[in-house]
Structures are given as structure tokens and as C-alpha cells.
Amino acid sequence: MQPVQTRNGTSRIARNGPDPIIVDGLSKTYRVTDREGGFGAAVRSFFKRKYRDVKAVQNVSFRIGSGEIVGFLGPNGAGKTTTLKMLSGLLYPTGGSANVLSHTPWERRADYLRSITLVMGQRNRLSWDIPAADSFLLNQAIYRIGDADYKRTFDELNELLELAAIIRKPVRNLSLGERMKCELAAALLHRPQVLFLDEPTIGLDIGAQVRIRSFLKEYNRRSGATILLTSHYMADVTALCERIIIIHHGQLKYDGKLADLSRRIAPYKLIAVRLGDCIDCDLSRYGTVVEVAAEYGADGANGDGGKQLVQVKADEVAAVTARILADLPVSDLTIEDPPIEDVIERAFHE
Amino acid sequence: MLAIYKHLWQVNWAEQWQYRANLIMYLFYWLVSPIVYLAVWTTVATAQGSVNGLTAQDFVAYYMVLLIVNIATSEITIHILGYRIMDGTLSNLLVLPVHPVLTQVLVNNLAFKALQLIALAPIWAVLYVLFQPVLTITLVNVLLAIPALALGFLFSFFIGATITFIAFWTTRVWAIAEFYFAVFQLFAGQFVPLSLLPPVLHNIAEALPFRLVLYFPVQLILGKLTVQESMLNLGLLAVWCVAGYALFSVVWRGGVKKFSAVGA
Numbered sequence: 001m002q003p004v005q006t007r008n009g010t011s012r013i014a015r016n017g018p019d020p021i022i023v024d025g026l027s028k029t030y031r032v033t034d035r036e037g038g039f040g041a042a043v044r045s046f047f048k049r050k051y052r053d054v055k056a057v058q059n060v061s062f063r064i065g066s067g068e069i070v071g072f073l074g075p076n077g078a079g080k081t082t083t084l085k086m087l088s089g090l091l092y093p094t095g096g097s098a099n100v101l102s103h104t105p106w107e108r109r110a111d112y113l114r115s116i117t118l119v120m121g122q123r124n125r126l127s128w129d130i131p132a133a134d135s136f137l138l139n140q141a142i143y144r145i146g147d148a149d150y151k152r153t154f155d156e157l158n159e160l161l162e163l164a165a166i167i168r169k170p171v172r173n174l175s176l177g178e179r180m181k182c183e184l185a186a187a188l189l190h191r192p193q194v195l196f197l198d199e200p201t202i203g204l205d206i207g208a209q210v211r212i213r214s215f216l217k218e219y220n221r222r223s224g225a226t227i228l229l230t231s232h233y234m235a236d237v238t239a240l241c242e243r244i245i246i247i248h249h250g251q252l253k254y255d256g257k258l259a260d261l262s263r264r265i266a267p268y269k270l271i272a273v274r275l276g277d278c279i280d281c282d283l284s285r286y287g288t289v290v291e292v293a294a295e296y297g298a299d300g301a302n303g304d305g306g307k308q309l310v311q312v313k314a315d316e317v318a319a320v321t322a323r324i325l326a327d328l329p330v331s332d333l334t335i336e337d338p339p340i341e342d343v344i345e346r347a348f349h350e
Numbered sequence: 351m352l353a354i355y356k357h358l359w360q361v362n363w364a365e366q367w368q369y370r371a372n373l374i375m376y377l378f379y380w381l382v383s384p385i386v387y388l389a390v391w392t393t394v395a396t397a398q399g400s401v402n403g404l405t406a407q408d409f410v411a412y413y414m415v416l417l418i419v420n421i422a423t424s425e426i427t428i429h430i431l432g433y434r435i436m437d438g439t440l441s442n443l444l445v446l447p448v449h450p451v452l453t454q455v456l457v458n459n460l461a462f463k464a465l466q467l468i469a470l471a472p473i474w475a476v477l478y479v480l481f482q483p484v485l486t487i488t489l490v491n492v493l494l495a496i497p498a499l500a501l502g503f504l505f506s507f508f509i510g511a512t513i514t515f516i517a518f519w520t521t522r523v524w525a526i527a528e529f530y531f532a533v534f535q536l537f538a539g540q541f542v543p544l545s546l547l548p549p550v551l552h553n554i555a556e557a558l559p560f561r562l563v564l565y566f567p568v569q570l571i572l573g574k575l576t577v578q579e580s581m582l583n584l585g586l587l588a589v590w591c592v593a594g595y596a597l598f599s600v601v602w603r604g605g606v607k608k609f610s611a612v613g614a
Binding site for chain 2: 085088089090091092106108110111112113114116117118120125127129130134135137138140141142143
């Protein structure tokens with residue numbers, strides 16, 4: 001792998017072989033009606049409508065190599081879903097180009113649609129009134145999957161997602177987590193080479209999130225499929241994505257390794273210290289004492305056994321740790337990376 | 351492609367059974383107006399002896415056959431697709447490598463129709479006993495009625511779908527669909543047999559294709575047409591189907607482009 005410069009100067013991680021996703025200067029501007037609230041404004045807008053342009057995606061460029069899992073991050077309204085929809089052929093761009101598996105996505109050719117999949121969290125492809133097994137068979141026909149291939153893929157998905165117990169029940173009777181498993185299976189039966197996943201774990205409990213994540217990782221390992229994934233759950237990103245692309249106000253803000261972003265945006269570590277019997281111990285001389293996180297279960301006051309977090313520069317961690325251990329009655333000490341949520345949040349606004 | 355339709359049929363057939371109450375309500379919707387017209391016109395014809403040469407028996411036979419033709423050629427595309435276009439859930443169908451309207455929506459229409467025809471059978475039998483229509487139905491007419499009903503449905507489907515596609519541009523599609531349906535009913539022979547329309551309206555009805563969907567199959571089944579007349583109307587209906595399909599295709603392509611422009 002080697003770093004590569006994209007049009008707008010951000011780095012990326014390239015792999016050998018042709019890149020299945022090439023996006024160059026992609027833009028999408030929506031024209032929306034604009035009016036104030038109230039009866040008068042409603043009447044006025046009936047006769048004379050005001051419009052304004054919303055630049056959802058502006059001049060975004062990136063390439064994604066074969067088999068990569070890339071996290072596509074940004075706050076709500078950043079342009080993530082719009083980009084995914086353009087790449088899956090649902091939206092026409094207003095500028096730029098995209099090439100996915102040697103196709104222009106919005107031409108929506110059947111052989112292109114047969115080689116990709118789009119999973120939008122909570123938006124179901126499955127019919128609610130019948131068991132998922134019936135929808136799977138329908139997908140087999142729609143995607144022209146041979147019986148042998150279907151059986152092989154289904155067995156594999158069943159092994160990874162434990163589907164057998166749930167696919168005979170009508171979809172409306174499934175829990176959200178069970179339904180999401182079936183949605184993923186339905187979306188993958190045709191063995192797509194490129195997966196566009198928009199919030200695939202949204203609304204799921206922690207256990208279900210973990211299962212979906214490990215499934216995606218294993219699926220990627222086995223099939224070599226390329227995955228572009230949006231998620232607001234950083235656990236998804238850290239578990240799956242070595243590389244992330246950050247987009248904000250429709251513009252590409254960062255494209256590179258997650259670890260590099262952490263180093264660049266937040267070049268510090270957090271030393272979590274639990275002190276023994278100590279009334280006047282002051283940690284502020286070692287670094288910035290940041291608020292004690294709720295999960296530590298203490299208010300951070302000295303002498304009560306609670307944990308405090310001290311933020312120090314990354315290159316001073318060893319020295320500061322040694323000083324704390326020498327100076328204070330430490331009962332427990334750990335060194336942590338800054339929370340990825342903070343890093344990403346800073347990156348959005350940088 | 352046949353495998354797709356087979357599985358779509360299984361899925362849609364199973365789904366329709368989940369919505370039995372919905373089915374009954376729609377059935378009443380299709381039944382009420384012909385039965386009311388039947389009652390009104392037979393009363394008038396009985397009082398006057400005949401209306402423009404049509405006796406009470408003629409009206410009974412006309413509306414009894416119309417009940418079947420009506421359901422056989424009806425379509426509900428706007429109810430299947432209208433909201434999906436407006437709320438964006440059409441996206442789920444657009445990512446599939448098949449034409450969603452010519453597969454999913456078409457088969458949904460057919461499954462719904464099949465179930466409605468089954469539900470109509472006992473009701474029709476009761477009406478038969480009540481009104482005692484005199485029907486002289488021949489094998490030739492039945493054989494000719496099958497393609498007439500199939501083509502009639504196909505034409506209705508293409509036009510109904512095209513009107514539904516207006517939802518890509520405006521949320522007022524329901525009002526437009528209602529207006530279309532009223533025009534259709536008038537010129538197809540739903541309100542009155544077309545021979546009773548004033549000359550101006552009758553001429554318009556002759557020029558429009560809607561009479562081929564209801565009036566023509568009814569007259570065909572009742573044995574009012576010669577084989578030549580039936581074949582001519584069948585050919586005309588086939589041409590209208592081709593024109594309907596062309597319109598359907600053009601508007602669909604434009605609609606999807608619009609859908610894709612404003613945000614699916």
C-alpha cells in the first residue's frame with residue numbers, strides 16, 4: 001500500500017489492482033423550495049415560489065481499492081447518503097464523474113446493479129408479510145442466481161448470521177436485530193463485489209451491532225468485496241475501517257488512515273490515574289486534567305478512589321507517567337488514546 | 351424472466367391474503383357503482399318499457415357482465431406505487447436489476463385481481479339469483495373475451511401507471527388520478543351503456559380507447575358483436591396497448607430522472 005494524492009490533495013491508501021470505485025469531482029446540488037411558516041407565507045408561495053440551491057456534495061474525489069473497507073463519516077446532512085445514492089445509481093450528479101466496477105452508476109445498467117448492493121439501515125427490502133425465506137428466493141430469481149450458487153451463499157450467510165431459526169417467520173414478527181440480519185443476507189445473496197452500507201447498525205442493541213460488525217469483517221475477508229460504510233457509531237468504524245473519508249458540508253475533509261487522523265488531530269494521550277489515600281494530590285502539574293468520564297463511576301475528587309484523566313502530549317507520555325508513579329500513591333494507571341468520537345468531531349470542524 | 355414472475359406471484363399471492371379486509375373494501379368499491387346503476391336503469395326501463403331500445407333485461411345483463419369485466423381490467427398501480435414515489439421508498443425497488451413496475455407492480459396488480467375475482471364469485475352468484483339475467487354466452491365469445499380482457503387490463507395498467515408517475519413531479523397526483531378515473535368511467539361505459547350517451551359524448555367515446563376496456567368486452571361477451579367486429583376492436587386495443595406502453599416508457603424514464611435529480 002502506498003499513499004496517493006487525490007485531486008484535492010488528500011492522501012489515500014491504494015492497493016494493487018484496478019480500483020473498483022473511482023470518484024472524481026462529484027457534486028450534487030438540490031433545488032429546494034424555501035418559504036417561511038404561517039398562512040400568509042403559504043398563500044404567497046402558492047403564487048410565487050422561492051427556490052434555493054443546496055449544495056449537498058461539492059467536488060468530492062476519492063478512489064477505493066479492491067477489498068478495502070472504508071468508513072465514510074460526517075455529521076448529519078454532510079452529504080454521505082447523497083454520495084452513496086449517486087454511487088449506487090439512485091441519483092444523478094450535477095457535476096463530476098464516478099466509475100464503479102467500470103460502470104457509470106446512474107446509467108443503472110442491470111449488470112451493474114447485479115454486482116453491487118445498497119443497504120440503508122431501517123429501510124427494508126424484505127416484504128413484511130411473508131417469511132424472509134420467500135424474499136430470498138425472489139432475490140435468487142431477480143439476480144439470476146443458480147441453485148448451486150444460491151445454496152452455497154445461503155449456507156455461508158447462515159453460518160455467519162445464524163439465519164435458520166428466523167427466516168421462516170414473517171418479517172414483521174422479527175426483532176430489529178433479526179430483521180437487519182435478514183436484510184443483510186437478502187442484500188448479499190448475489191455476492192456483490194461492492195457494498196454500499198448506510199448506517200447498517202443503526203438502532204441495534206450492542207450485541208446485535210457486534211454481530212453485524214464481525215459478520216461484515218468476515219464477509220469482506222472471505223469474499224474480497226469492497227465496502228463503503230457510513231455510520232455514526234465509532235465502534236463500527238474502529239472495528240472495520242483502517243481508512244476513513246470525512247465529509248462535511250458536502251466537502252471532503254480527510255481521506256486517509258484512521259490512526260493518522262488521530263495523530264494529526266489529537267496528538268495526545270490520556271493517562272487514567274486512580275489514586276490511593278491522598279488528600280492534596282494535584283494532578284494538574286502533570287498535564288491538563290480533563291473531566292472524569294461517567295463510566296469511571298466517580299466524581300474525580302482526590303482521595304475517594306476515583307479515576308482522573310490527565311491529558312498529555314503523546315511524546316511526553318512515558319516521562320509524565322514515570323513522574324506520576326514516582327510522586328503519587330497510585331493504585332491504578334492506564335494510558336489511553338483520545339476517544340475516537342472526539343477526534344472525528346474535531347476533524348469535522350477543523 | 352419467467353422464474354422472476356413465478357416467485358413474484360408466490361410472494362404477492364401470499365401477501366394479498368394478509369390484507370383480506372383491504373381486499374373486501376376494494377371489492378365493494380368496484381361493486382357499488384355498477385349495482386346502483388343496474389338498480390336505477392332497470393327501474394327506469396321497467397317503468398318506461400325500454401330506454402332507447404334497451405329493456406330492463408338488457409340492463410341487468412349489461413351490468414352483471416360489467417361487474418366481472420370491471421374487476422378483470424381494473425388496476426391499482428397508484429395505490430401500490432404512489433406513496434413509494436412520494437416518500438422515496440421507491441429506491442428499494444430501483445436498486446434491483448429489473449424494471450420494478452413491469453415486474454413487482456404488475457404482478458402485485460395481478461395477484462390482487464385474482465383474489466378479487468375469487469371473492470366476487472359468490473357475490474355474483476347471489477346477484478344472479480336476485481336479478482335473473484338472461485345471458486347467452488357462446489364458446490367463441492368466451493375465447494375472444496380472454497384476449498380482450500387481458501389487453502384491456504394491460505392498457506389500463508399502462509395508463510394507470512403513467513398517471514401514477516406524475517407523482518414524480520407533483521404530490522397532487524391523487525386529484526389527477528381521480529379526474530382521469532371519472533373520465534374513464536364515463537367514456538368506458540361504466541355509468542351507462544355507451545349507446546345511451548348523447549351523440550356528442552358518444553362520438554368522443556368512440557374516438558377514445560376507454561370503451562375498448564369495458565364496453566367492448568361486455569358487448570362481446572353478451573354476443574352483441576360479430577366476430578369481425580370483435581377482431582377489429584381487438585386489433586385496435588392491441589394498437590392502443592402499444593401506444594400506452596410507449597407513453598408509459600417515456601414518462602417512466604423522465605420520472606426516474608426527476609426522482610434521481612431531486613433526491614430519492
